[in-house]
Amino acid sequence: NTIENGTFQWSAPSNIALVKYWGKKDNQIPANPSVSFTLNNCKTITKLGFQSREKDGAFSFDLLFEGQPKEAFKPKIQKFLERIEAYCPYLKNYHFTIDTHNTFPHSSGIASSASGMAALAMNIMSLEKALQPTMTENYFYQKASFLARLGSGSACRSVKGSVVVWGNHAEIDGSSDLFGVAFPSKIHDNFKNYQDTILLVDKGEKQVSSTVGHDLMHNHPFAKQRFEQAHTNLSAMKSVLETGNLEKFIEITESEALTLHAMMMTSLPYFILMKPNTLEIINRIWKFRNETKIPVCFTLDAGANVHVLYPENVKESVLQFITAELVGYCQNGNYICDGIGFGSQLI
Numbered sequence: 001n002t003i004e005n006g007t008f009q010w011s012a013p014s015n016i017a018l019v020k021y022w023g024k025k026d027n028q029i030p031a032n033p034s035v036s037f038t039l040n041n042c043k044t045i046t047k048l049g050f051q052s053r054e055k056d057g058a059f060s061f062d063l064l065f066e067g068q069p070k071e072a073f074k075p076k077i078q079k080f081l082e083r084i085e086a087y088c089p090y091l092k093n094y095h096f097t098i099d100t101h102n103t104f105p106h107s108s109g110i111a112s113s114a115s116g117m118a119a120l121a122m123n124i125m126s127l128e129k130a131l132q133p134t135m136t137e138n139y140f141y142q143k144a145s146f147l148a149r150l151g152s153g154s155a156c157r158s159v160k161g162s163v164v165v166w167g168n169h170a171e172i173d174g175s176s177d178l179f180g181v182a183f184p185s186k187i188h189d190n191f192k193n194y195q196d197t198i199l200l201v202d203k204g205e206k207q208v209s210s211t212v213g214h215d216l217m218h219n220h221p222f223a224k225q226r227f228e229q230a231h232t233n234l235s236a237m238k239s240v241l242e243t244g245n246l247e248k249f250i251e252i253t254e255s256e257a258l259t260l261h262a263m264m265m266t267s268l269p270y271f272i273l274m275k276p277n278t279l280e281i282i283n284r285i286w287k288f289r290n291e292t293k294i295p296v297c298f299t300l301d302a303g304a305n306v307h308v309l310y311p312e313n314v315k316e317s318v319l320q321f322i323t324a325e326l327v328g329y330c331q332n333g334n335y336i337c338d339g340i341g342f343g344s345q346l347i
């Protein structure tokens, strides 16, 4: 098939890891497997316009972010295209217009690399599917996740599914270091519509880019134990997701978040990415949980913001607690209400 020009548009969500990916080998191969909840409201929406052109040695694309040309993002896209070229040899036959925006505020401290790279990968796969209409749906999504991974590791968990595993794990059928897979067994109803309220503690630029962060795990004194622990925690999390054991869910999720930060505190150079308000929030969550027995817990990304996780049936009391006690610790009182979603969507 040949195709002269056209456009596709996809939305792709952000995701929040429960068992964290931290450390990688060459070609974006994770040092340990991870599992995440796909989010629903925090998304990137990307329109890809394409026009056939005389092939030359270079990629050709324009980039619009929130409707404005954005030169600063171009090197990242260029690098992504270079990495995937071997798998998508048609890319240089087109001039692309990449028109992208996020549903969450820019520099809110919410990483947009996962949703952004996933949205772009989905669009590229739509083009590939137009060129090869016999492609199966399974191939489409698997390759989309494979390509997204080459853009940003965690992006491969933003393609399809509510709970996504990335990285080889003995007990997860079909799991792979090369792409994310939807959690293969039935997930307990306790996790249906699980809520994630993201408290924006610090909206500044990331202090440590994830590239630098993953590199810190090379020669890290605790790397070996950490990578083993991730396997153990993923095994335990698998049965938690199947049985609905919220107590154990809380224990693994919070321990993983603190371990991620512990890895940064114990690397060379070392970093503290939590802010005083991050710790205030964690302590308030612990106190509230102790007093009310409501199963609310936190997780963290590689930054100061706090994700507050809880089942849908306690939403009202948790939101009351958040607005009364936690919002004061957020920068300008900002927070985002989100919950489990389903993955990328063609618009």
Ligand code: PMV
Pocket: 016, 017, 019, 020, 021, 022, 034, 111, 113, 114, 152, 153, 154, 155, 210, 211, 260, 301, 302
């Ligand atoms: O996908 P990257 O390279 O931006 O790494 C993301 C790493 C964490 O968000 C800290 C953990 C994870 O598993 O998402």
